[in-house]
Amino acid sequence: MHQFPRRLAGVGAMLLAACLLATPASAQTASEGLSPTLANIKRTHVVRLGYRESSPPFSFLDQSNRPIGYSLELCEAIVEEIGVEVDDANLKIEYVKVTSDDRIQAVVQNKIDLECGSTTANAERAKQVAFSPLIFVAGTKLMVPKASTISAPTDLKGKTVVVTKGTTNEQAMHAIDKKFSLGLNIVTAPDHEQSYQTLVDGKADAFATDDILLYGLIARHKAQGQFKVTGEYLSYDPYGIMFRKGEPQLKAVVERTFQKLGSGRDLIPLYNKWFVARLPTGEKLGVAISPQLEEAFRVLDDKHGSN
Incomplete structure (x- = not known):
């Protein structure tokens, strides 16, 4: 649970x-x-x-x-x-x-x-x-490939993160980027499904959105063996x-x-x-x-x- x-x-x-x-x-x-x-x-x-x-x-x-x-x-x-x-x-x-x-x-x-x-x-x-x-x-967390070593915001230095356009998660990632001087490449997709697909296609190192939505997408795509949700909460939603x-x-x-x-x-x-x-x-x-x-x-x- x-x-x-x-x-x-x-x-x-x-x-x-x-x-x-x-x-x-x-x-x-x-x-x-x-x-x-x-x-x-x-x-x-x-x-x-x-x-x-x-x-x-x-x-x-x-x-x-x-x-x-x-x-x-x-x-x-x-x-x-x-x-x-x-x-x-x-x-x-x-x-x-x-x-x-x-x-x-x-x-x-x-x-x-x-x-x-x-x-x-x-x-x-x-x-x-x-x-x-x-x-x-909910709260912002990261979905990453199962083999990824990313587990904290500082692990994202220089990485590409996909977010869904118009979400509080997009704002949260810009705030994290500024706070830790990460030099993130933040890309956007029109909806969560497209954001997920961006990660699947290897075009991003992590997908940042509310943790419950990440669990929902992993379950929906039966991707438990492919992706994991990691890190601390980066926002309160x-x-x-x-x-x-x-x-x-x-x-x-x-x-x-x-x-x-x-x-x-x-x-x-x-x-x-x-x-x-x-x-x-x-x-x-x-x-x-x-x-x-x-x-x-x-x-x-x-x-x-x-x-």
Whole structure:
């Protein structure tokens, strides 16, 4: 089982608690009118979910090229709650492909209503979009060939590292490069699958992204004998579902969804379905829930009970 360091325990819960305290828990009544996103959903009877093609187990394609994953299942629960809010039990879902590079603009420019991928919630991004409560905690690590001697940032001196364009991992590697004067050749690829392929093709010495995504790609490609995940955490990345900023009513719907999932004890079984059990596509990650994420889910339950 892959575990996160306990020194991060509680950070996720504090982030979550701050998020919940900052916003009213109850949605506006229908008589006060619907926020722009909810009004558009009520008018069109459609919720547009942004998905990623290769971010298992959060958001990826099954054998039939159908979008599936942990983040998408959470988004589908939000869609149900939106249906309650707009009084439409038969909302349809439209799946819209996004990449790490265009996902934020897809939300801002009203191309999608919820972004259901593997997106880090940080202060910089929060200036443009809003985030759901915490859904996962990851951190940047390195995927390298099994025979590689790379195990620490200083081992990368003069090496080529591939990152996925538009990710926090790209920023993390530039920061590491500057901190240790490594002279890195940092190359980018449009999505995680292409980044992985760059490493497979020998065009990079390492692939830097969130550790859970690296484990997912290795499992998906049955590459346990070919690659390994190595090194210390080079960044801290709390994940959330993105939606448009400045809509308190929509934010309340999203948070109410998580509070209901938390009070129903549904979040840990959902986590285990996607991270511990065998995936619908056959692979098995075997990643136990981290202490800080379990604590964050417990805070949701406590918050719901105190309303």
